[in-house]
Amino acid sequence: MSVVKVLLVxxxxxxxxxxxxxxxxxxDLEVVGEASDGAEALGLVRSLRPDVVLMDVRMPGLDGLAATRAILRDAGRSTDRGTGRGIDRAPKILVVTTFEADDYVYEALRAGADGFLLKxxxxxxxxxxxxxVAAGGSLLFPAAIRRLAAARAGHAADGGAVARAGLTGREGEVLRLMARGLSNAEIGARLHLGVQTVKTHVSAVLGKLGARDRTQAVIAAYESGFVTPAPEGAADRD
Known part of the structure; x- marks a missing residue:
């Protein structure tokens, strides 16, 4: 049985x-280390090679947002001076927070975190x-975070990312359903496609948007206005 290595920050x-x-x-889970701030976490990611990092966002010194950005930026490039080895792959990062509508959480997701957990x-x-997340899934954010993304529509530096991506009609349909939180199986059922075909379309969407995962792709969809949230309590409009 494969054991998932976890770092707590x-x-x-x-x-x-x-x-x-x-x-x-x-x-199947093992906590391999603990850090009390983002700077300490960076060193432990290099030395312990965790599969998943549970990252608090609000910490003194280097906060979780900055640490998330640094870990993902350094993956595959940084070299551990003690071993001569780089961080050959980025760990999955779950942001841990008290409030789901925290701007820090939103920016961490935008930077590439795989999801968040409430304390x-x-x-x-x-x-x-x-x-x-260890298995490669993403924790898509609830309506509160989608509203934060919608509030930034037209204000992001890459607000036209979806328009520039050149998605096909089918890829656009898949992205809209991703933004509504549907799984690959649910998207397949909605569009009458096999799960493997949906996975192919999702991979194409991520590649064209330059998104690390589904979460980043969905954020781009809302920020660009490609997907518009419905009023509170209603389903998002296509």
């Missing part, structure tokens, strides 16, 4: 203690989230 020792207790109780999440939700 939070300036509150009690939070780290609780997360470690939850994760280490699972046979009030139940233990089973934490375990499920770690397993999901």
């Amino acid at each position: 939070d300036d509150e020792e009690l939070i780290r203690f609780g997360l470690r207790a939850v994760l280490d109780a699972q046979p 009030r999440s139940r233990p089973a939700e934490v375990v499920q989230a770690v397993r999901l």
Whole structure:
């Protein structure tokens, strides 16, 4: 059985203690290290090579947003001076936060974080989230974060990213359904496509948008106005 290595980054020792207790109780998850700030996390990512990082966003010194950007920027380029090895792949990053509508959370997702967890999440939700991102999935954000993205429509520096990407009609349909939080299987059912075909379209969308994952692609869709959120309580419009 493959074990997922997890790094905990939070300036509150009690939070780290609780997360470690939850994760280490699972046979397929192992907490390999802890950091109390973003700067310490950077060094541990290089030395421990975790599969998943649980990253607090608001910390003194180097905060979680800056640390997320640095980890993803350095992946594949940085060299560990002690071993001569680089960070050959970026770990999956789950932002841990108190408030889901935090601008720090939104910017971390925009920078390439794979999703976020609320500090009030139940233990089973934490375990499920770690397993999901470790397996290559993304935790698409709820309506509150989609509204934050919509509020920035037309204001992002790359606001025309979707228009410039040259998506086909089918790829555009897939992106709209991704933005509504549908899984590959759900998208396939909606469009009468096989799951593997949907995966091919999703990969094409990510490649054309230059997005690291589904989360970044969805953010681009909202910021560019390609997808428009419906009023509160209603489904997003196509």
